Amino acid sequence: NAGVTQTPKFRVLKTGQSMTLLCAQDMNHEYMYWYRQDPGMGLRLIHYSVGEGTTAKGEVPDGYNVSRLKKQNFLLGLESAAPSQTSVYFCASSYGESWSYNSPLHFGNGTRLTVT
Amino acid sequence: AQSVTQLDSQVPVFEEAPVELRCNYSSSVSVYLFWYVQYPNQGLQLLLKYLSGSTLVKGINGFEAEFNKSQTSFHLRKPSVHISDTAEYFCAVSANFGNEKLTFGTGTRLTIIP
Numbered sequence: 001n002a003g004v005t006q007t008p009k010f011r012v013l014k015t016g017q018s019m020t021l022l023c024a025q026d027m028n029h030e031y032m033y034w035y036r037q038d039p040g041m042g043l044r045l046i047h048y049s050v051g052e053g054t055t056a057k058g059e060v061p062d063g064y065n066v067s068r069l070k071k072q073n074f075l076l077g078l079e080s081a082a083p084s085q086t087s088v089y090f091c092a093s094s095y096g097e098s099w100s101y102n103s104p105l106h107f108g109n110g111t112r113l114t115v116t
Numbered sequence: 117a118q119s120v121t122q123l124d125s126q127v128p129v130f131e132e133a134p135v136e137l138r139c140n141y142s143s144s145v146s147v148y149l150f151w152y153v154q155y156p157n158q159g160l161q162l163l164l165k166y167l168s169g170s171t172l173v174k175g176i177n178g179f180e181a182e183f184n185k186s187q188t189s190f191h192l193r194k195p196s197v198h199i200s201d202t203a204e205y206f207c208a209v210s211a212n213f214g215n216e217k218l219t220f221g222t223g224t225r226l227t228i229i230p
Contacts (some may be wrong), residue, residue: 040125041222042222043160045217083210109158110157
């Protein structure tokens with residue numbers, strides 16, 4: 001039981017390059033999330049999904065796209081990377097709403113992205 | 117919308133001493149409150165949560181938190197810390213209805229001094 005797995009763990013991009021971050025969960029969770037973590041700013045929600053084939057914008061969606069073609073996978077794409085997107089990206093999943101009683105968020109170990 | 121304030125960005129504490137990490141929230145509706153912990157080079161994991169009932173909530177690793185509605189606070193405490201408690205701690209809040217998502221605070225880095 002791997003939980004939430006993120007690939008890659010590290011990546012360096014040049015400005016303007018594109019990349020996709022992959023998140024996979026094996027807990028049959030309906031909800032999946034992408035957060036970015038920046039010093040002094042905590043975690044901010046980029047996009048989320050409430051089920052296969054659905055996506056929605058979070059707090060800071062600009063410059064990112066997502067897809068949830070399969071229930072277990074949630075992809076985060078950067079079409080044209082910018083230095084402001086240098087951050088640590090975390091994927092998380094939950095059984096139901098993140099506030100509900102038996103539905104804590106399960107996090108991956110993060111992807112450290114540097115854009116030069 | 118709701119917000120969370122963690123006033124202390126860093127808290128150094130001697131081993132076996134008590135610690136309190138402060139969290140205040142703002143919301144116009146009833147909320148659920150959470151503390152998550154992030155150990156070095158790992159993702160976050162749930163430490164404890166307040167949904168309803170007793171205002172004193174006990175979590176893993178000997179931590180507890182008290183919900184104070186009048187002061188809009190949810191401070192985290194541990195009577196005696198260990199080296200293994202070195203981590204970053206995040207307070208989070210969510211409205212208790214609808215499709216509201218968690219809002220995280222900026223985090224408090226707890227450093228245990230041997």
